[in-house]
Amino acid sequence: SIAHCEMLAQTRIISAADQEKIAHGLNTILKEIEAGTFEFSTRLEDIHMNVEARLADLIGSAAGRLHTARSRNDQVAVDLRLWVKDECFRVAEALKGLIGALLERAGEHAATVMPGFTHMQAA
Structure with missing residues (x-):
């Protein structure tokens, strides 16, 4: 407004x-x-x-x-659009945090041997 x-x-x-x-x-x-x-x-x-x-x-x-x-409809449409934009930024920031945590954990276990599976059986 x-x-x-x-x-x-x-x-x-x-x-x-x-x-x-x-x-x-x-x-x-x-x-x-x-x-x-x-x-x-x-x-x-x-x-x-x-x-x-x-x-x-x-x-x-x-x-x-x-x-x-x-109009009031214009106002509601703008409010909704601004809210969605803010939520997208909030989710993007949360995803950046998740990606960072996953990369950190992957780095900690880069030398860890893990078995491969296919169709629920050892590959």
């Missing part, structure tokens, strides 16, 4: 002042979520509605400008 807000300001769809308010509000919300102090409401449909409501509480009517040129 911060990147979308910046795009809206760069294209002069919203004012620089509104962009600053929105970005500050979103950063405040991010800090609340990270600190575990963000109050989620089950009355609201999803995380997006919770963030939107909190942003309006923090900055007032400027919060409504964040949805300009972006």
Whole structure:
């Protein structure tokens, strides 16, 4: 949402002042979520509605400008794509760790003799 807000300001769809308010509000919300102090409401449909409501509480009517040129479906699609990207990086890092451990173990046993098997019988 911060990147979308910046795009809206760069294209002069919203004012620089509104962009600053929105970005500050979103950063405040991010800090609340990270600190575990963000109050989620089950009355609201999803995380997006919770963030939107909190942003309006923090900055007032400027919060409504964040949805300009972006549907909720667009927002969900971007969020999903960013989450998948982060998860792919996390899995890649875990795989790098596994590969490193396997290479280390292989190095420790490079001279270890192991029998070969084929069809469950010694080759």
